[in-house]
Amino acid sequence: MTATQANPRAIEVLAEGSAPFHPVDPDGFREWVRDHKSRALVSKLTTAKEAVARLVADGDYLSYDCNYLMRGPNAVLHEIIRQQKRRLWLAGKFTYVDVALLVAAGCADRVDCGFFLATPPVNKALHEGRLEVYEYSNVVMTLRLQAGAMGLPFLPVRSFGGTQGFDHSGARLIRDPYTGQPITVVPALNPDVGVVHVQQADKYGNARVFGTGIAHAETALASRKVILTAEEIVDTDEIRRDPGRTSIPYYAVDAVVPAPFGAYPGTCPGYYGSDPMAVMEVFGAISTNNVAPYLEKWVYGVSTHEELLERVVGAAKLAQLKANEIITEGYRP
Amino acid sequence: MTRAEAFSDREAMMCAVARMVEDGRTYWAAGGGTPLYAILLGKKLYAPDAQYVTEDGVIAPEPMLPFEPMMTMVASRATYRALSWGTMNTAGFHAQLGFMDYGVLNTLQVDQHGNINSTCLGEYGSETARRFGGPGGADTIAACCWRTILMTDQDRRKFVREVDFISSPGFLDGTPGARERAGLPRGTGPWRVVTPWATYDYQDRRLRLAARMPWVTVDEILAECEWKPLVAPVVEVLDPPTEEEVQILRTELDVRGQTTDAAGSWIVWDGKQYTRGGA
Numbered sequence A: 001m002t003a004t005q006a007n008p009r010a011i012e013v014l015a016e017g018s019a020p021f022h023p024v025d026p027d028g029f030r031e032w033v034r035d036h037k038s039r040a041l042v043s044k045l046t047t048a049k050e051a052v053a054r055l056v057a058d059g060d061y062l063s064y065d066c067n068y069l070m071r072g073p074n075a076v077l078h079e080i081i082r083q084q085k086r087r088l089w090l091a092g093k094f095t096y097v098d099v100a101l102l103v104a105a106g107c108a109d110r111v112d113c114g115f116f117l118a119t120p121p122v123n124k125a126l127h128e129g130r131l132e133v134y135e136y137s138n139v140v141m142t143l144r145l146q147a148g149a150m151g152l153p154f155l156p157v158r159s160f161g162g163t164q165g166f167d168h169s170g171a172r173l174i175r176d177p178y179t180g181q182p183i184t185v186v187p188a189l190n191p192d193v194g195v196v197h198v199q200q201a202d203k204y205g206n207a208r209v210f211g212t213g214i215a216h217a218e219t220a221l222a223s224r225k226v227i228l229t230a231e232e233i234v235d236t237d238e239i240r241r242d243p244g245r246t247s248i249p250y251y252a253v254d255a256v257v258p259a260p261f262g263a264y265p266g267t268c269p270g271y272y273g274s275d276p277m278a279v280m281e282v283f284g285a286i287s288t289n290n291v292a293p294y295l296e297k298w299v300y301g302v303s304t305h306e307e308l309l310e311r312v313v314g315a316a317k318l319a320q321l322k323a324n325e326i327i328t329e330g331y332r333p
Numbered sequence B: 001m002t003r004a005e006a007f008s009d010r011e012a013m014m015c016a017v018a019r020m021v022e023d024g025r026t027y028w029a030a031g032g033g034t035p036l037y038a039i040l041l042g043k044k045l046y047a048p049d050a051q052y053v054t055e056d057g058v059i060a061p062e063p064m065l066p067f068e069p070m071m072t073m074v075a076s077r078a079t080y081r082a083l084s085w086g087t088m089n090t091a092g093f094h095a096q097l098g099f100m101d102y103g104v105l106n107t108l109q110v111d112q113h114g115n116i117n118s119t120c121l122g123e124y125g126s127e128t129a130r131r132f133g134g135p136g137g138a139d140t141i142a143a144c145c146w147r148t149i150l151m152t153d154q155d156r157r158k159f160v161r162e163v164d165f166i167s168s169p170g171f172l173d174g175t176p177g178a179r180e181r182a183g184l185p186r187g188t189g190p191w192r193v194v195t196p197w198a199t200y201d202y203q204d205r206r207l208r209l210a211a212r213m214p215w216v217t218v219d220e221i222l223a224e225c226e227w228k229p230l231v232a233p234v235v236e237v238l239d240p241p242t243e244e245e246v247q248i249l250r251t252e253l254d255v256r257g258q259t260t261d262a263a264g265s266w267i268v269w270d271g272k273q274y275t276r277g278g279a
Helices: A026-036 A048-055 A074-082 A097-104 A120-127 A138-149 A216-222 A236-241 A276-287 A291-300 A305-313 A315-324 B009-018 B033-045 B088-097 B138-144 B218-223 B243-253
Strands: A013-016 A061-064 A088-092 A108-113 A132-135 A154-157 A172-175 A182-187 A193-201 A225-233 A255-258 B006-008 B026-029 B051-053 B102-106 B147-151 B190-194 B198-203 B206-212 B230-237 B266-269 B274-276
Touching: A048 A074, A048 A225, A048 A255, A061 A074, A061 A216, A074 A097, A074 A193, A074 A225, A074 A291, A074 A305, A088 A097, A088 A138, A097 A108, A097 A120, A097 A276, A097 A291, A120 A276, A138 A154, A138 A182, A138 A216, A138 B088, A138 B138, A193 A216, A216 A225, A276 A291, A291 A305, A305 A315, B006 B009, B009 B033, B009 B147, B009 B190, B009 B243, B009 B266, B026 B033, B033 B051, B033 B102, B033 B147, B033 B243, B088 B138, B102 B138, B206 B218, B218 B230
Parallel strands: A061 A088, A061 A193, A088 A108, A108 A132, A193 A225, A225 A255, B026 B051, B026 B102, B102 B147, B147 B190, B206 B230
Antiparallel strands: A013 A172, A154 A182, A172 A182, B006 B266, B190 B198, B198 B206, B266 B274
């Protein structure tokens, strides 16, 4: 074969998106794991304040699972705002009001968009040049995390091609060397920080998620620094009693934060329902671009999530939210 | 079945989609709102063995109704008595494998080739562009389900010749094989567009007006399209919603009126015919 003949099995890039993407570096990630992730069973119990101070740096790429309304790690999201972290790049998959809160609080300046509620704070930041949005979809984002969690540089996907989101992303259309057909590939995502709220974890970080989710295991395995918040801290014997229930293994985890009602004002399925009144307050705040009073009341006005629950929400409300969650099947082993 | 005396146009749209739901088929319902309610209504009345998934990887739930406000995914009532609980990649992989017969979704804008915009109105990236939430799960639904049912309002600003931004794929530029050339699975694509006034199918990958509601004329529908779509030789007249359908929507599904009351105008039976009220 001469150099001028095309190799039919060569991977050929047919089209590519123009957006910057978080650097793809599987070997660098492996080395990070080698040098920073403890394979010993050591307690990682800590507080949200300490974990965020130690593990979230300005400029980090942040991925968290679910959203402010649905098993979101809200104790940590509030703490990130309280500590005024800056220039975060968000994995905006299956998010909701949380992107607007983080943008309005001045914490984030880039978002990879699967879905977020594009309210006035987001539009204002976009128009003022304080925010860049790169386009993906929810599943493309969770597949990017999947690639990151598999230690691979990219994954092929059967969606996303032909869209204009593709043009404003880090995706590429290539000729598949096996079928010869065009296929979209998306860059692996290995966030700097992953945050997941789980129902149960032991002190080492072996964690159980009950119910459906978005990408909790992928987020935990793909991220360099992982903070878990847990409704309940359970004995390791309990984990060993039913190993098939373990969603996230300990060695992926860097911090375990005991956080009862850690998803408040959202729901933690099987444990408590959402607080519709508080949820409406968030919607009101962001849809009127009046986030400062909301943050003052719910974030800056208290020093911890525990204080928020005690002082602002109150035990009676929490008991009610627990009582509202009448379905238990599937949520306790 | 008794015709309903008064209903909103959103209710009419959900009833029209509910009647398309088939036993033994799988549906991927985008988000909450009208697609999910239409599928649930169809399951209750016409096709109890239709199954659905949502983006959080729940398979065939028997939800405890009504949902809490906005809690249509990753919530205990919405995912109750499912056959399986998974994650978003579960739904994505199963759609890639071909297990999802129908995707049902709503949109900001649709164009003549069934392309879907949920990203921005106006020129992307310009000063005047208004940003929306992005595709969410709709891109995967529109790419990988065998057939896509799209729900939207009958409004010139939404029914456009070319969408301002292709967030989720229809037939793209409308040429044969355009989806396959973009890497999308063979044999998939847009199937119906349902509005409160009309149902559209596709001919040669172009939108075609196929049926209308009894309270609007073909001309009135076409006046709410930015361009002139194809029109079927015979435009079928759809049956109006029944009392039973709207009662279930109001008392079991959308009990807070979040979806049905959110927008739209009323259609009222005046003894002889249906008339449209104001918004």
